Amino acid sequence: MTTTYAALLRGINVGGKKKLPMAELRQLMEGLGYEGVRTHLQSGQAVFATGHGDEASLAAELTQAIEKRFGFSVDVIVRDHAYLKAVAEACPFPAAELEPKQLHVTYFSAPVDAQRFAEIDREAYLPEEFRLGDRELYLYVPEGLGRSKLAEHLAKPRINKGVIATTRNWNTVLKLVELTA
CATH class of the missing domain: 3.30.70.1280 (SP0830-like domains)
Incomplete structure (x- = not known):
């Protein structure tokens, strides 16, 4: 198959x-x-x-x-x-209402330790937000990824120790679903 x-x-x-x-x-x-x-x-x-x-x-x-x-x-x-389709469908943010540059998905090579993310002071990064899935993280950054303090913090190795992570914007997330269909 x-x-x-x-x-x-x-x-x-x-x-x-x-x-x-x-x-x-x-x-x-x-x-x-x-x-x-x-x-x-x-x-x-x-x-x-x-x-x-x-x-x-x-x-x-x-x-x-x-x-x-x-x-x-x-x-x-x-x-x-x-998997790619399930990730797009499970988006916890109102994707249709946001600009694609405001919404990203970070794909992880393996499940991540949720405890490491629970320790992040989410209030300190508002209005930026994230939601953690099993092998993915949804990231809402109103000013875009390049200006995001939250994205910078999440990229630190102590957050994702030993796990490969790569981030794609929402347009690419949807395009990959389409291309693999």
Whole structure:
């Protein structure tokens, strides 16, 4: 049985570092036997189908292949369509009423320790807010991610120790649902 996935690559093509041309990424993924490979934007989203592996093994396979081919390490999270759709549908914020730059989802490579997030003084960051899911975090930032003190705090390693995290804006969240359908 073939499943459609999205691969979320963290920190590529940002500020001239870790340049990874999407055409070359597509070729690499096709070389791994993935089918229907497509990329979205230049910031590290690829959609593909395969009948082997699971999210974790596919992420590891892709991480190793990128390092071998391009000479640098890239964190990769792989999620299937059902998960991506469930994340979009479970959004605790009124997504339809917000600008896409105000709403983001951070995808985690594994479930996170909710206690680490419970210790955050949420009042100190208002009107910014977040809601934690199992392997995702919804982030509302009225002034955008670049100006967010809450996003800066959440990015600290002590919050997500040992877990890969990568954030996408709401437009990209919805596009990945569409592309994996």
